[in-house]
Amino acid sequence: MDPTTSGRFRVHDRRRRPDIADESDGSDPGAADAEEFVLVELADEPVDPTAPDAEDRYDPLYATAEGYEGDLGEAVDALRPGFVVDATLAWTDGSARFRDVEVVRETRFRFADDVEGMFEAAVETWRQIRAEGEPVGSITTRSNDGDPNGALYLFADAPGSDTFDEVRTGRLPIEPLVARVNESRDDDGPREVFVLRPAAHEFVAVYVVFDRDGVLAQTVRDTYDLGAGLAAGLDASYPGGDDGDSLVSDAADDAPGESNGSDDDPLDDDDDFDALDRL
Structure with missing residues (x-):
């Protein structure tokens, strides 16, 4: 046997x-x-x-x-x-x-390499991380109403390395990042995890969106042609920036029937969380 x-x-x-x-x-x-x-x-x-x-x-x-x-x-x-x-x-x-x-x-993982038009939250966060001399970093993103809607982790993808391949093959584990989100939320809903490598920048983004069926997940799918989504693009504004807008430019992530995060979400208080502290 x-x-x-x-x-x-x-x-x-x-x-x-x-x-x-x-x-x-x-x-x-x-x-x-x-x-x-x-x-x-x-x-x-x-x-x-x-x-x-x-x-x-x-x-x-x-x-x-x-x-x-x-x-x-x-x-x-x-x-x-x-x-x-x-x-x-x-x-x-x-x-x-x-x-x-x-x-x-039924959480979903979606992978996209060499993507064009990387959203500004990731680009601006990466610039801050590199200015501080760090190889990894993260932020919590928010809806137009200020509710947390995702955890964005960024990893360096320096010349000679292939961080995207390491993540996709499981050699660089992202399970601790998903587990951290699950532990911090007060719901058992499925997440949507996007692993994106932009063509114009040397980093890989792992974006854990809290609500798989919410507006944000649909918008990311639509923007990067990763499945059924909204006919909308990502706003080029950085959460917490001068205009205070969220990733989603024309729809809040609190439509009827969708789940919002709580204002005291543990991820909100730890924007300097080291994405590798669970590895």
Whole structure:
């Protein structure tokens, strides 16, 4: 009997298997398109960042994305990057396959490289971070009404490095950033996490939007062509700047039925939070 692993996992990404893509000789056209899930196992309790094995707790593992049948096949096909699942994985010759899987939270992860028109909140924050000589930093963004609506983390992407690839492959874990937001909020709603690398700047933005179905998430999706969104762009104003506007220029993030953050959100009091303090 194949050994199994059961637990709660984040579906970090779905991708072509790099070993197949790199080594295929072209004799099997289907092999070159074989896909796998990048998974991150979630701990039952918060991870102590000072523990010797803290960084290893977020090491990615990989599960075959194809070749399932019946109800299990439908469940696997429905998985999207960002989903949290309870699953059992069976291991055969070092490869993992889902034995069973159930979605418990539909947070979404979306990745976009070489994006044009990076919103001003990120650009201005990055300038401040670099002026202070720091490689990482973060701010809390707000709606037009002043309610917190997202946590924006910025990482240096210096020449010779590939921070975007490290984040997308799970080698640079962003799970602590999502966990920090979840711990600070008073709701269990799904988030939307955007990982963006601008063409004109040397940083990578990880934007954890509090409400996946809110105006802000829809606007970011629409602006960077990452799925269904609003027919609107991001305002080029910096939260807390001279005009006091939010990221969203023509719609507040408090439309009927949408969730607002509370004014005493812990993220609000810690705009100098080091994005790596949980790693």
